[in-house]
Amino acid sequence: MSKPSSSAYVLAYETIRDRILNGELEGGTKLTEERLAEELGVSRTPIRESIRRLEQEGLIKKKRVVKPTxxxxxxxxxxxxxxxxxxxxxxxxxxxxxxxxxxxxxxxxxxxxxxxxxxxxxxxxxxxxxxxxxxxxxxxxxxxxxxxxxxxxxxxxxxxxxxxxxxxxxxxxxxxxxxxxxxxxxxxxxxxxxxxxxxxxx
The missing domain is CATH 1.20.120.530 (GntR ligand-binding domain-like)
Known part of the structure; x- marks a missing residue:
C-alpha cells in the first residue's frame, strides 16, 4: 500500500507519532480527529490517514493510543x-x-x-x-x-x-x-x- 506524501499528512503523521513515542500521548488516550486537525492546522483527511498508518504500525488501536499488555x-x-x-x-x-x-x-x-x-x-x-x-x-x-x-x-x-x-x-x-x-x-x-x-x- 502506497503511503500518502502530502506535507499536511507528513506533518500530522510525524507529530502524532512523536507525541506517542515521547509519552506526551499516553497509552489509553483517545484521539479525536477534529481536535488534532485544529491543533495542527490541517484538515481531517491527513489526520485520518495518519491514524490509519499508526494503527498499521501498532501504536493506535480503535482510535486509542495502545497500552500494550x-x-x-x-x-x-x-x-x-x-x-x-x-x-x-x-x-x-x-x-x-x-x-x-x-x-x-x-x-x-x-x-x-x-x-x-x-x-x-x-x-x-x-x-x-x-x-x-x-x-x-x-x-x-x-x-x-x-x-x-x-x-x-x-x-x-x-x-x-x-x-x-x-x-x-x-x-x-x-x-x-x-x-x-x-x-x-x-x-x-x-x-x-x-x-x-x-x-x-x-
Whole structure:
C-alpha cells in the first residue's frame, strides 16, 4: 500500500507519532480527529490517514493510543525472534566488511555514547543485521514494527538493562566469525532478555 506524501499528512503523521513515542500521548488516550486537525492546522483527511498508518504500525488501536499488555509484548517479541534470528543467521553469510565495521561502531557507541546516541546505535545495530538478510519482505515487516519496537528499545536503554551491549558484541563476533547457527541463537537469547526485562519494568 502506497503511503500518502502530502506535507499536511507528513506533518500530522510525524507529530502524532512523536507525541506517542515521547509519552506526551499516553497509552489509553483517545484521539479525536477534529481536535488534532485544529491543533495542527490541517484538515481531517491527513489526520485520518495518519491514524490509519499508526494503527498499521501498532501504536493506535480503535482510535486509542495502545497500552500494550504482557500478551501483546510476548507476541511481538516472538515475531522479532523468528525474523531477527533468521536475519542474524543470514548476516553471518552475507555481511560485508563495511557492514561489519558499522556494526562494531554501534557497539562502541553503545559503550561510550549519550542515552540518545545509544538509542540510535541500538536501532542501527538491529537494522544493519536485518538489512544484511537481503530479504526485502523481511525488511519491510520489521520496518512496519519500528514504532512499537522503539517504545521497548527505550525501556531497555533508559533503564540500563545489564548485559545489553555485551550481547551485541557476542552477536557481532558470531557474525564476523561466519558462525550462522551461533549468531541466530545469540540474537534469539538477546531478544528474549529484552522481553523479560520489558515485562518486569512495564
Amino acid at each position: 504482557e500478551s501483546d509484548l510476548r507476541h511481538m517479541f516472538q515475531v522479532r525472534m523468528i525474523l531477527e534470528g533468521h536475519a542474524a543467521r543470514t548476516a553471518a553469510a552475507y555481511m560485508t566488511d563495511d557492514e561489519l565495521t558499522a556494526l562494531a561502531e554501534c557497539i562502541h557507541i553503545g559503550r561510550t555514547g549519550t542515552i540518545e546516541e545509544i538509542m540510535k546505535a541500538n536501532k542501527q545495530f538491529h537494522d544493519l543485521i536485518v538489512q544484511a538478510s537481503r530479504n526485502p519482505v523481511m525488511i519491510d515487516i520489521i520496518d512496519q514494527m519500528q514504532s512499537i519496537i522503539y517504545l521497548f528499545r527505550k525501556t531497555v536503554v533508559y533503564h540500563k538493562r545489564t548485559g545489553l551491549i555485551d550481547e551485541h558484541e557476542e552477536i557481532y563476533e558470531a557474525i564476523k566469525g561466519r558462525d550462522a547457527e551461533k549468531a541466530e541463537l545469540l540474537m534469539k537469547k538477546h531478544l528474549q532478555a529484552d522481553l523479560d526485562f520489558s515485562v518486569h519494568v512495564l
